Amino acid sequence: DGHWTGELSTSALSTATAAFALTMVDRARGQEPGKGSAHESLVRGGLDWLAEHPNADGGWGDTLRSHSNPSTTTLCWAALGAVQGFGDRYTSALTGAEKWLGEHVPSFSKSTLAQALIEIYGEDRTFSVPILTMCALAGQLGDDEEAWKHVLPLPFELAAFPHSWYRYLGIPVVSYALPALIAVGQVRHRRYRSGNALRRFIRDRSIAKTLRTLESIQPSSGGFLEAVPLTSFVTMSLVGCGEVEQRSVSKAVEFLESSVRPDGSWPIDSNLATWLTTLSINALAEPESPSPAHDAGQRERLVEWILGQQYRQRHPYTNAAPGGWAWTCLLYTSPSPRDGLLSRMPSSA
Numbered sequence: 119d120g121h122w123t124g125e126l127s128t129s130a131l132s133t134a135t136a137a138f139a140l141t142m143v144d145r146a147r148g149q150e151p152g153k154g155s156a157h158e159s160l161v162r163g164g165l166d167w168l169a170e171h172p173n174a175d176g177g178w179g180d181t182l183r184s185h186s187n188p189s190t191t192t193l194c195w196a197a198l199g200a201v202q203g204f205g206d207r208y209t210s211a212l213t214g215a216e217k218w219l220g221e222h223v224p225s226f227s228k229s230t231l232a233q234a235l236i237e238i239y240g241e242d243r244t245f246s247v248p249i250l251t252m253c254a255l256a257g258q259l260g261d262d263e264e265a266w267k268h269v270l271p272l273p274f275e276l277a278a279f280p281h282s283w284y285r286y287l288g289i290p291v292v293s294y295a296l297p298a299l300i301a302v303g304q305v306r307h308r309r310y311r312s313g314n315a316l317r318r319f320i321r322d323r324s325i326a327k328t329l330r331t332l333e334s335i336q337p338s339s340g341g342f343l344e345a346v347p348l349t350s351f352v353t354m355s356l357v358g359c360g361e362v363e364q365r366s367v368s369k370a371v372e373f374l375e376s377s378v379r380p381d382g383s384w385p386i387d388s389n390l391a392t393w394l395t396t397l398s399i400n401a402l403a404e405p406e407s408p409s410p411a412h413d414a415g416q417r418e419r420l421v422e423w424i425l426g427q428q429y430r431q432r433h434p435y436t437n438a439a440p441g442g443w444a445w446t447c448l449l450y451t452s453p454s455p456r457d458g459l460l461s462r463m464p465s466s467a
Contacts, residue, residue: 120419121395121447125385130168130178131190132384134197135350136374137164138252141201142354143371146362152203160375163382165201168194169211176214177222180386188234189249191218200256228259232268244295247272248351251302254309255358266310274303275324277331297342300332301355308359333366340369341377344448346384349373389446392427395420423447 140157149155151162172178177186178194195215198208220226223234232250239246250259250269259265277300307321332352335342342348353370361367377384399420402412412420427447429440 119423120416121391121423122398123389123391124394126387126390127181127385128167128379128381128383129180129346129386130171130194130383131180132346132350132386133164133167133382134178134190134193135252135347135354136378136384137161137168138193138197138200138256139350139353139357140371140374141197142255142357143362143367146357146360150203151201152205157375160378160382161201162204163378164384165198165204165208167382168198169208172211172214175218177218178215186218186222188219188222188238189245191215191222192231192235192249193252195219196253196256196258199258228265229268232259236270243270243272244298246270247306248298248302248347248355251305251355251358252351255305255354263310266306269306269310271306271310271312272299272303274300274307274328275321277328278324295348296335297332297352298348298355300328301352301359304328305355305358329361329364329366333364336366336369338369339376339448340371340373341388342370344388344446346374346377346386346388387445389448391447392424392443393445395424 137160141151141155141161144151144155144157144161147156151158155161168178171182172194173186175186177191179185179187179190195212198212198215201208216226219231223231231253235246235249247270253259254262254265254269257265259268277296304325312318312321337344340349342352349370353367353374356362356364356367374384377388379385424443427443429438429442429444431440432438433442
């Protein structure tokens with residue numbers, strides 16, 4: 119139909135989170151990667167890819183051509199260090215990661231790593247808390263109680279309120295990260311409970327309702343925002359809560375299984391077609407463009423296609439009014455009985 123689809127770069131961050139999420143699922147079902155687990159080939163493929171593609175300095179960046187950064191290197195370190203069933207297969211990669219972190223995180227230790235990641239992202243806990251949650255689940259921040267002290271709590275109970283209230287409730291994550299707020303917030307609550315009795319009571323009473331909210335905003339593909347990292351963080355957190363049989367987990371696992379690439383890696387996102395198409399049209403419209411201008415029929419098809427991607431209903435995550443566009447053209451049906459309309463879910467950036 120004349121639009122551009124494109125392909126996003128393979129990502130070490132996505133590969134690390136997906137491999138670890140599947141490891142968590144198998145362990146919760148009494149299986150261990152390296153000993154014939156259900157997802158052993160996918161886990162091994164992802165970890166092998168990570169071990170084969172660090173930067174020369176031992177760290178990992180957002181793409182194969184990106185400079186190493188603390189967030190991605192930490193996630194790769196956690197994923198590689200969490201699996202014992204493959205022997206010393208990943209020892210070299212782990213050593214390189216620890217060397218890089220030791221050189222880039224002041225006085226590298228469990229507590230200083232946590233503080234460094236919190237400072238990188240500031241007040242926005244959308245990324246720092248999920249990253250530290252994965253480290254805690256992987257056993258890279260110490261024993262269970264000690265580990266969860268380094269993970270900031272997320273007020274997942276706020277997701278039980280109407281969406282229109284969010285702007286007044288001061289939720290400490292951006293709106294597209296609502297699935298992480300619920301899942302990551304719950305695993306921290308269940309693993310390291312607040313000393314405030316009233317807060318514990320409110321959060322305990324909010325668990326079931328917010329899990330229903332999570333299920334209602336999961337698209338039929340199973341991938342939250344079509345993003346592998348977000349879907350992986352939700353999966354590992356729910357499994358960490360003892361919710362491995364949750365319907366949301368099963369659908370998320372299906373998404374991860376279907377998103378892996380032939381070389382064992384995962385991309386950050388699966389589709390940015392709307393964004394790519396608008397950029398391509400703008401590029402071809404430049405006076406100095408070497409390509410011929412589109413003919414009238416092509417222009418008409420592109421206009422119709424772009425208009426077809428416009429939101430016709432309120433956005434399920436951000437509560438934005440109809441009329442805008444998302445990154446992607448993918449169309450999903452919400453599983454929620456109270457929201458059976460077709461809804462377009464945007465990719466994260």
